[in-house]
Amino acid sequence: MATMSDVARRAGVSVATVSHVLNETRPVRPDTRRAVLEAIDDLGYTPNTLARSLVTARTRSIGLAVSAISNPYFTEILQGVESSALAHGYSLLIADPHDDPAHERTVVQLLHERRVDGVIVAPSAEPTALVEYLTRHEVPAVFLDRLLGGGYDQVCAENAFHVEQLVLHLADLGHTRIGLVAGVPGLSTTIERIAGYRAGLERRGLPFRPGLLADGHSEARGAQDATHRLLAAAEPPTAIITANNAMTIGALRALRETGRGVPDDLALVCFDDFSWADVFSPGLTAISQPSREIGSTAVRLLLDRLENPARPPRTVRLPCTFVHRTSCGCRP
Incomplete structure (x- = not known):
């Protein structure tokens, strides 16, 4: 050797x-x-x-803590983080916090104890213990996908604008009862997407009906139950927006179980495109997030922070893409 x-x-x-x-x-x-x-x-x-x-005093390694790594969205973020880290000569240590605040703090501590130079985290809805640990130990950190308050570098997609875009599209097709299957309560992504939903309704002069908003908790089973609740309402929606790709699967299961077809019986669109969305029949109208760019931007922000620890924190928001297919009811 x-x-x-x-x-x-x-x-x-x-x-x-x-x-x-x-x-x-x-x-x-x-x-x-x-x-x-x-x-x-x-x-x-x-x-x-x-x-x-x-x-x-550097190990040239980065810790990444994201939940549901099996989710295609986070898988693509992981690919963006890994490719950018390797390009800069950094290795990657990965942990899954399972969206659990206590476990989140534990896995970040374990990454820190392995002397990573900094961490990239998709924080839970209750990140108090995480932030306290990062602050007390002065761990360089970047938050991705879900934003917290000031003090840290952060990167995410535009949320509210693009959900509003989906609402406007459905309203312009004639829908007046538009439902939303939302994510985990308390996450910044959930809050912003609900805000975009309400803004779209307001722009088209449609009332906000609390019965057309259901928590799907960002996972398929929760969305399946939420969609059943929406469909059981006295005045059920004629169109549904799902707030991430896992919940789209749950909504489709509920529609199949109730014998409803898309888009003939109900229009379905989603925030969060995925690679096989065009395989569905009909193809799924969706908002596509720049997942890999989110991951690579997080690495860039972290390396900038390591190079200049005193610089002001930055929040980067990246635009999404409206992918127009036919599940909304439009002709091919």
Whole structure:
């Protein structure tokens, strides 16, 4: 196995110069740096990450804590985080907080104890313990998807505007009773999407009916039950918006169980597109989030924070895309 001394001899430099190139502890001339990197590549030298961390106080690793990693939305975010981290020479440690506040704080502590340089977290609806831990231990952190108050870097999609867009589209097709299957109460995404729903109703002069808003708790079974409740109302909706992709599956199950077809009996649209949405018959009209870009932006914000810990926190909101298919009742 090649050593740092072998690299130094191949490049014609001192061991200290190789160390400076690897650890970025001192500027090195471009031609010298290039010679060292070529020697590393030629010899297949693998740096001792632990030893480097003792020199630089960095492990070049990032902790990622997101719930429901099996959800296609978070899977794509994970891909964005991983590809961006690797491009910058960082490895990734992953944990699932299960949207449980106590477990969330525990897994972030475990990531921190493994000396990650910083963490990227999709926080729960009750993140008090998480924030207290991050603040007390001064852990560099970025929140994604779900926003908290000021003080931390954050990145998410635009929520309210795009749900309003769905409401306006359905209203313009003639629907006056539009239901919403919402996510976990208390999450910023849920709050913002409900706000967009109400704003769309108001813009079209439609009353807000509390009976047409049901909590689906961001998962398929909850949405299935919520859709059954909506359909059992005295005046059931003629169109339904689901607030994420997992809840779309639950809503479709409920519609199948009650013998209702889409869009002939009821229009269905969703916030959160997914890769097989166009396979459904009819194709699902949806809002597509820039999932991978959310993940890569979170990495960029974290690396900027590590480079300049004193800079003001930033909140980045990324636009979504309206994907027009036929589940809304429009012709192909």
